[in-house]
Amino acid sequence: MKSVIIGQYIPGKGLFYKLDPRTKIIAVFLLMVSVFLFERIEQLLIALGVATLLLLVGKINIIRVIKGLKPIMILLIFTFIFQIMLNKQGQKVVEHDMYFTLFTLLFLVIAFILWRVMVKITKFRFTFFFLFVISIYLTLRYVDYGQTIIQPFNFAIYEDGITMSIFVVIRLLIIITLSTVLTLTTKPTDLTQGLEKLMHPLKKIGFDSESFALIISISLRYIPTIFDEANKIMMAQASRGADFSEGKLKDKLRQVISLLVPMFIIAFIRSEELANAMESRNFVPGEPRTRIHELTMSYRDTLATLFSFSVLILSIVLKVI
Amino acid sequence: MSYIEIQKLSYSYNEKTNVLDDINIDIEKGEWIAVLGHNGSGKSTLAKTLVGLLEPKTGDITIDGITLGEETAYEIRKKIGIVFQNPDNQFVGVTVKDDIAFGMENLCVPREEMLEKINFYAKKVNMLDFLDKEPATLSGGQKQRVAIAGILAMQSDIIIFDEATSMLDPYSKEELIQYIKTLHKDGLTIIMITHDINEALLADRILVMNKGKVFAFQETEKIMKDKETFTSSNLELPVALELANSLAQDDKFKEIRDKLWEYALTK
Numbered sequence: 001m002k003s004v005i006i007g008q009y010i011p012g013k014g015l016f017y018k019l020d021p022r023t024k025i026i027a028v029f030l031l032m033v034s035v036f037l038f039e040r041i042e043q044l045l046i047a048l049g050v051a052t053l054l055l056l057v058g059k060i061n062i063i064r065v066i067k068g069l070k071p072i073m074i075l076l077i078f079t080f081i082f083q084i085m086l087n088k089q090g091q092k093v094v095e096h097d098m099y100f101t102l103f104t105l106l107f108l109v110i111a112f113i114l115w116r117v118m119v120k121i122t123k124f125r126f127t128f129f130f131l132f133v134i135s136i137y138l139t140l141r142y143v144d145y146g147q148t149i150i151q152p153f154n155f156a157i158y159e160d161g162i163t164m165s166i167f168v169v170i171r172l173l174i175i176i177t178l179s180t181v182l183t184l185t186t187k188p189t190d191l192t193q194g195l196e197k198l199m200h201p202l203k204k205i206g207f208d209s210e211s212f213a214l215i216i217s218i219s220l221r222y223i224p225t226i227f228d229e230a231n232k233i234m235m236a237q238a239s240r241g242a243d244f245s246e247g248k249l250k251d252k253l254r255q256v257i258s259l260l261v262p263m264f265i266i267a268f269i270r271s272e273e274l275a276n277a278m279e280s281r282n283f284v285p286g287e288p289r290t291r292i293h294e295l296t297m298s299y300r301d302t303l304a305t306l307f308s309f310s311v312l313i314l315s316i317v318l319k320v321i
Numbered sequence: 322m323s324y325i326e327i328q329k330l331s332y333s334y335n336e337k338t339n340v341l342d343d344i345n346i347d348i349e350k351g352e353w354i355a356v357l358g359h360n361g362s363g364k365s366t367l368a369k370t371l372v373g374l375l376e377p378k379t380g381d382i383t384i385d386g387i388t389l390g391e392e393t394a395y396e397i398r399k400k401i402g403i404v405f406q407n408p409d410n411q412f413v414g415v416t417v418k419d420d421i422a423f424g425m426e427n428l429c430v431p432r433e434e435m436l437e438k439i440n441f442y443a444k445k446v447n448m449l450d451f452l453d454k455e456p457a458t459l460s461g462g463q464k465q466r467v468a469i470a471g472i473l474a475m476q477s478d479i480i481i482f483d484e485a486t487s488m489l490d491p492y493s494k495e496e497l498i499q500y501i502k503t504l505h506k507d508g509l510t511i512i513m514i515t516h517d518i519n520e521a522l523l524a525d526r527i528l529v530m531n532k533g534k535v536f537a538f539q540e541t542e543k544i545m546k547d548k549e550t551f552t553s554s555n556l557e558l559p560v561a562l563e564l565a566n567s568l569a570q571d572d573k574f575k576e577i578r579d580k581l582w583e584y585a586l587t588k
């Protein structure tokens with residue numbers, strides 16, 4: 001349990017590592033806004049191309065970024081399907097009847113079983129999910145023999161449906177790539193410090209950005225410790241016969257509670273002791289302190305900010321025209 | 322005037338029973354004091370009042386001429402640091418470097434000076450190679466040494482150890498004890514709360530607490546010769562002394578008993 005990764009940060013060199021976290025946060029924000037302003041698919045495709053180019057220039061491991069996309073792959077596929085099915089504008093591209101018969105049902109069950117088996121025995125979960133979705137479509141379209149269960153219904157894909165779905169997916173892809181690059185190349189501590197500095201002006205409306213940053217950095221620091229602790233408690237309970245992997249829902253619930261109760265008690269003791277340790281080292285909330293971490297800007301930061309500003313202006317200009 | 326003066330100190334958590342009851346102690350600069358006593362005898366409470374984490378019910382604590390109060394707590398804490406029992410619950414920083422810096426940041430030490438001191442004190446506690454390591458990758462003993470470096474970097478010259486070795490493995494424990502010895506040689510004042518009599522024997526003076534009161538406070542040599550104090554304090558003694566005490570019931574074994582006492586004390 002010693003190597004619990006905090007956040008997604010991977011140490012490295014490249015251009016993006018050299019940028020100040022504040023610059024990166026601002027740039028990501030500006031670029032995301034521009035991506036929302038782009039209205040034509042060509043513009044988005046160019047944006048995607050530029051984003052990929054930037055990844056290459058910054059020597060970012062593209063594989064890591066793709067891995068970062070994995071958790072939202074299903075979301076992307078669903079967005080795509082919904083857009084295609086629900087958007088009924090523009091010219092019809094495809095139109096045909098869909099059938100749902102006893103044989104359709106049989107085929108679907110087989111496809112489902114195949115999909116689950118393949119997911120279990122191979123690593124390509126998303127590929128097979130995708131194949132499963134396609135097989136549903138093909139079955140509904142071509143399997144028209146056997147006892148009808150649902151009357152044949154009309155299915156059509158419209159031009160705008162296709163463009164919009166591609167549009168939305170690319171937009172999501174760019175946004176997620178941007179935020180992945182941010183978390184991949186910025187230490188969590190730097191990220192919090194950057195946020196702290198950027199939110200500093202909010203002090204006027206009563207937001208204490210320093211305490212906020214301290215809370216975040218303490219939470220980050222304690223994540224591995226608490227993981228460790230959960231592990232120890234689980235092992236202690238396993239040694240008394242508890243089994244966390246098996247059992248009915250009711251048993252599982254009991255086991256989760258038996259894990260949570262000691263963890264909360266320990267957390268209370270811990271917070272008390274930590275507060276004591278901090279106070280004895282002269283920490284006074286809200287008082288000025290110096291910082292060991294210093295954020296410094298260089299010409300690179302100016303360039304990066306200029307670049308993202310010009311992209312934003314470009315997107316505004318394109319929208320107005 | 323002594324370096325640390327505790328006068329008529331009382332404390333209670335619930336207003337009913339006094340956890341600390343009329344404590345009067347003087348400690349000189351550079352002394353090594355061991356504090357012994359049963360669970361719940363008030364050792365940790367005493368330590369917390371000394372650094373101003375708890376406000377005394379009655380009585381005064383004066384350190385280097387400054388009397389502890391709400392306004393002076395900040396000044397007092399510059400002089401006195403505390404290392405707690407659980408190494409994990411006092412590690413504030415995300416890395417070793419951050420943690421050593423934490424106290425200095427609170428004292429508004431300029432960044433350049435902090436960097437110098439971090440290097441200096443990390444080297445002193447043998448943690449220079451670990452500056453960028455996260456606490457999850459350190460052993461308990463290493464974390465305790467980082468805590469010490471943080472206190473030293475604040476230029477404190479009194480360190481309280483509240484059972485700081487009790488969660489360490491025997492090797493790290495011995496290492497930390499050796500390290501405390503060098504701090505003592507450097508002239509720091511050390512107050513070491515412990516349950517381990519062998520550890521206590523290293524101190525110049527031993528304070529035995531019992532039910533919130535000072536049961537005994539004497540030079541280590543003297544207190545160890547004073548069989549009465551130890552027999553009546555019910556503390557867990559080294560095996561030789563335990564044996565001696567049980568032999569004490571019978572006059573026939575008087576000679577053996579005295580030999581055992583001698584052995585335990587000279588060792």
Ligand SMILES: Nc1ncnc2c1ncn2[C@@H]1O[C@H](COP(=O)(O)OP(=O)(O)OP(=O)(O)O)[C@@H](O)[C@H]1O
Pocket residue numbers: 334335340358359360361362363364365366367
């Ligand atoms: N936060 C608290 N609230 C109420 N009572 C407390 C609190 N902390 C300690 N006590 C009580 O005060 C008494 C002294 O506790 P203290 O922690 O000072 O003892 P100790 O000598 O350090 O014991 P140990 O050897 O177990 O560390 C105990 O009876 C304890 O139950």
Ligand SMILES: [Mg+2]
Pocket residue numbers: 364365366483484
């Ligand atoms: Mg205690």
